[in-house]
Amino acid sequence: MSFSRRQFLRQAGYGSLTSIPVLNTLVNLGAAGRLAAATAPANGEYRALVCVFLAGGNDSFNMLVPREASAYPTYQSSRSNLALTPAQLIDISPIGLPAFAVHGGMPEIATLFQAGKAAFVANVGTLIEPVQNRSQVAANSKRLPLGLYSHSDQIEQWQTSIPHSRSGIGWAGRMADLLSDLNSEPVVPMNISLDGSNVWQTGHQVAEYSIVPGNNLELGGAVGLAGYQRGAAQFNEAVNAAGAAVDSQLGLTYTNLLARTFQNRKKQALDAYNLFHNATSAPLPGGATFPNTPLGYRLRTVAQAIQGRAGIGAVRQTFFVQLGGWDHHSGVLDGQAAMLPQVSAAIGAFYNALTLMGVENQVTTFTASDFGRTLTSNGQGSDHAWGGNQIVVGGSVLGQRIHGQFPDLAVNPDSGPEVNPLDTGRGRFIPTTSCDAFFAEMALWLGVAASDLPVILPNIGEFYDVNGSAAPVGFLA
Numbered sequence: 305m306s307f308s309r310r311q312f313l314r315q316a317g318y319g320s321l322t323s324i325p326v327l328n329t330l331v332n333l334g335a336a337g338r339l340a341a342a343t344a345p346a347n348g349e350y351r352a353l354v355c356v357f358l359a360g361g362n363d364s365f366n367m368l369v370p371r372e373a374s375a376y377p378t379y380q381s382s383r384s385n386l387a388l389t390p391a392q393l394i395d396i397s398p399i400g401l402p403a404f405a406v407h408g409g410m411p412e413i414a415t416l417f418q419a420g421k422a423a424f425v426a427n428v429g430t431l432i433e434p435v436q437n438r439s440q441v442a443a444n445s446k447r448l449p450l451g452l453y454s455h456s457d458q459i460e461q462w463q464t465s466i467p468h469s470r471s472g473i474g475w476a477g478r479m480a481d482l483l484s485d486l487n488s489e490p491v492v493p494m495n496i497s498l499d500g501s502n503v504w505q506t507g508h509q510v511a512e513y514s515i516v517p518g519n520n521l522e523l524g525g526a527v528g529l530a531g532y533q534r535g536a537a538q539f540n541e542a543v544n545a546a547g548a549a550v551d552s553q554l555g556l557t558y559t560n561l562l563a564r565t566f567q568n569r570k571k572q573a574l575d576a577y578n579l580f581h582n583a584t585s586a587p588l589p590g591g592a593t594f595p596n597t598p599l600g601y602r603l604r605t606v607a608q609a610i611q612g613r614a615g616i617g618a619v620r621q622t623f624f625v626q627l628g629g630w631d632h633h634s635g636v637l638d639g640q641a642a643m644l645p646q647v648s649a650a651i652g653a654f655y656n657a658l659t660l661m662g663v664e665n666q667v668t669t670f671t672a673s674d675f676g677r678t679l680t681s682n683g684q685g686s687d688h689a690w691g692g693n694q695i696v697v698g699g700s701v702l703g704q705r706i707h708g709q710f711p712d713l714a715v716n717p718d719s720g721p722e723v724n725p726l727d728t729g730r731g732r733f734i735p736t737t738s739c740d741a742f743f744a745e746m747a748l749w750l751g752v753a754a755s756d757l758p759v760i761l762p763n764i765g766e767f768y769d770v771n772g773s774a775a776p777v778g779f780l781a
Contacts, residue, residue, distance in 0.1 A: 350613055351750055352621040353476070354606055354669040355504060356599070356651070359459065360630030363677040363686050364693040365731075366640060367410070368424050368706070369393055370713065372402035382679045382715045382731055386636060386686060398706045409645035412652025413695060420703035421655065421664075422695060423779050426710040427726075428742050429675065429691035429735030430458060430467040433766045437725035438716070441734065453688040453732075455631070458674045463504035465739055465761045475743055476622045477507030478760045483751055484510055489617025491576050496609055498524070498602040499626040512624065513576065515609070517601040524605035526580040583615025584608045592657035599627050599650040607657040610667065620751060630673060634684035647671070651697055658699075665699030668746060668780065679715055679731020690728070691735035694742070700749065700781050707779040708737035737777060738767045744776040 366388055370379055380387040393405035394414040406414050416422035432447040440446045449467035451457025461467040465475045476495055484494040495505035497512040505512035518524030588611060594604040602625040613621070627647065632639045651669060658664040676692025691711070714724045715731045726734045740761045747760050754770045768776045 350619050350621075350663065350666050352610060352613075352623065352667045353746055353750055354603075354623045354654075354667060355476070355625070356603075356647070356669060356671045357459075357462075357499075357504075357624065357626045358630050358647070358671055358673040359626055359628040360632075361455070361458075361674040361677055361688055362630045362671075362692065363632060363636050363640060364673070365676065365679055365713065366636070367407050367644060367695075368426070368693045368710075369405045369407075370402070370710065371395060371405045375402070375713070379713045382713050384681050385683075386681045388637075397704070399704050401706055401710075404706065404710075407640060407644045409641055410648035412648040413697075416652065416655060416697055417704055421699060421701060422697045423701050423703045424706045425694045425696060425737060425742055425777060425779060426706050426708040427676075427691040427733055427736045428694050428708065428739060429733075429737075430461045431735055431738040431740070431767070432468045432763055434738075435734050438722065438728045438734070439725075441728050452690065453675065455674050455688075460503055462672050462674065462739060463502065465743055465763070467739075468763070472503055472506060473508060474502070474504035474506050475747070475760050476505045476624075477503075477510060479507075479747055479750060479752055480505070480510040480622070481507040482756060482759065483620045486620050486751070487616075487618050489579065491572070492580050492616040492618070494618065494620055495622045495624070496606075497624040498605060499624060502624050502626075505622060505624055513580075515580070515605060517598070517605050517625075519601055520596045523608065524601060525584055525608065526577045528574075528577045528581070579616055580609075580612070584612035586611065588657055589660040592653075592660050594653045594657070595646070595649045597646045597650060599625065599646050600653060603650050603654040604657075607654060607661070610658070610663060611661055622750075632677070632685045633682065633687060636677075636685040639685075651695070655697055668696060668698035668700060668749065670697075670746065671695045676733065679713060679727075679733075687730070689730075689732040691726075691733040691737075696779055698780075702779050702781055705779070707777050711736060738763075740764045741767045741776040744768055745778070745780050748776070749780045 366386065369388060370376055371393070388407065392408045394408055394411060395403060395405045396414055396417050398404055406417070413422055430449040432449060435441060435446045441448065447468065449461055450470065460470065463474045464471045480494045487494055493510055493513040495510060495512040497505055497514050498517050500514050502512060515526050516524045588607055592607065594600040606623045606625065609623070629639070629643060654669065655664060658667050671694045673692060676689045677686035678689045711726050711733050712724050713731070714727070716722055716724055716727045716729065726736070728734060740763050744757055744761055744764055747757060748754060752760055757764045757770050764770065
């Protein structure tokens, strides 16, 4: 009698989501292998996720602001000296909802939203199980994420989707464990990072491939071995000598396991560099221009990698880019006025480049951040909180919508009757959309089977019926 890997895991207890340690042991040993047989997409259809991580905790209730006559005064009252005036906002018209606005420094996002190519997902945050009100939080009647307002813990949990314990394995890494065999060329991994090693793209069997973003003088891309160059200029003796030395080393046969492993890793790195560099060296289409900013350089390099997808045999990819500096305990208004325009301009340029390449429907870009921030002011800025708003952009996004539940922005008084059950204090809102549901929507779109979502997101059963027909959130077609 034979069993599939999936049957084995479910009979071992994984189907009830109670055997995560067993699963981790199996995968670490390699016994689980690819947990589901990946089905190659029709005609080699390409899809990619691009994570723009705003490190530090973006104050996203100044990024998306209610403008309805009854809601805007509540926003002004709760935010006090952090409230934006109507002149500092760009009005948008979400389908099925009253008026909203985006920060005035985000005209590209406003334009994409109005064109149906961008959407917001409201009040997203880390949850182990649904939490309805602050009384449950105060009474400890619900399990809450570890280190709820801690940068390090919440960054990790946004990248692992395991808020009940600490882990070094990310949900994009677990996706790659399942899906990377869809790519025809294993030399360049499915997960590519513009900001070095990260938890999000680290799997049990895979790791990210790190590339560099470049700058205003040179394009980014793969990083070669220092001092090594095949076919150097005829009279460049130093470079030729270094290259010959490396080639000689790689041609040797080693009996020592450590030396042999090091040799193999070096050869794999050289092979990956050559394949990636050759596949992505062509210029982007005319009209694909990017701002000269750190995020602009990063997304330009992502666009180069996507353009070269056929050369590296990729039909499924993830990309990680990070922009830090969002921990605005002071100067939040000035900080966001300087930083949100960079986000908007870079994402707008990236979407334009994807359109010129004809792959705008095959790439979904999303923002993430440590946590939201307090609605109330500390006098100069805002402090660590919980739920926050995120942006999703792409041709497959059901745009011009605010998905999820945007919370009432009324803040409970320090004492007296509760006016907002979601406010745990100072405008720290209990998330109304879990990270699990947010991530599940994108995992399904990328090609993960619904039955395998618990492998990617261990707590997804608390927020979504994997056997049902509805979408986890509904922002992707």
